[in-house]
Amino acid sequence: MYSSFSPGTPEQWDGVNLETLLGLERIGEGAYRSRFNEDNRNRRVFGGQLIGQALRAAQGTVAGERLATALQVLFLQGGLVDIPIDYRVTLLQEGRRFSSRRIEASQGERRLLDVHATFQVPAEGITHALPPHLAVPGPDHLLSVGDLEAGGDPQFAGGNWQRMELPSLELKVVNPESHLIRKHDRPEFAFWVRLRQPLGDDPALHAAALAYLSDYRLNSAALTAHIPIRDGHSRYYVASLNHSLWLHRPCRADDWLLFSTESPAAQGERGLTLARLYDGHGLLVASASQECLIAGR
Secondary structure, three states, rough: OOOOOOOOOOOOOOOOOOHHHHHHEEEEEEEEEEEEEHHHHHHHOOOHHHHHHHHHHHHHHOOOOOOOEEOOOOOOOOEEEEOOOOOEEEEEEOOOOOEEEEEEEEOOEEEEEEEEEEEOOOOOOOOOOOOOOOOOOOHHHOHHHHOOOOOHHHHHHHOHHHHHOOOOOOEEEOOOHHHOOOOOOOEEEEEEEEEEEOOOOOHHHHHHHHHHHOOOOOHHHHHHHOHHHHHHHHHEEEEEEEEEEEEOOOOOOOEEEEEEEEEEEOOOEEEEEEEEEEEOOOEEEEEEEEEEEEEEO
């Protein structure tokens, strides 16, 4: 049973080691608790943490080599950063090919997240995949956003661009001048992202890390045709409402990943983004969709 800390006092995370953040304490049958919380800079828990930890909790109830294939996520309330999060896993299906779980995240009476996760026995079958929406340069040909000002381009001077990066990852935006400092002509956004600290070789951990990353910057595609990304936080309150992730093949979440995103619609203070996630070799490893609240401040 869990006994290493008081329910009211999460430990301090170093901000870099994602395996530590996603680690959970087992507190009962199908029940887990977070040891750390990541502040999204609004005094709320980063949604990627909630998704990644929910998948880790479900993985703890799935036997054998079954791999996560899909997550359907409903965000209910923002998580408070100073209270540990409890995850309750319910078995929905245990079939010959697939396992399905429901994961509920809460802080006392506050319900934060409702997730359905599916796992599959590895299998061979027909294969095809679409390329990225845009032709993009590789990460070696781009500056990290934290280095844009030091890169010498005067239009990025004084931008404090490193604030766009989480401490645990490195971000490289394709055509940053067309998205960060002015609005783009289309609701689409492409970027490379990589964890700063390597993970081990556990495929389940990489799947949870990919789930964590899948909530990062997806809503930018819904904003970029209306305002420069640098103005998003000051002009709008943005929050994830629901989120879906489909994992097509195992990948290393600590290598460069390309997010090729587009927003087909925005209306009624809601924006929808669709994303394709590629590894550094151009293989499509996952797809995602997210609807977010975009409310004027």
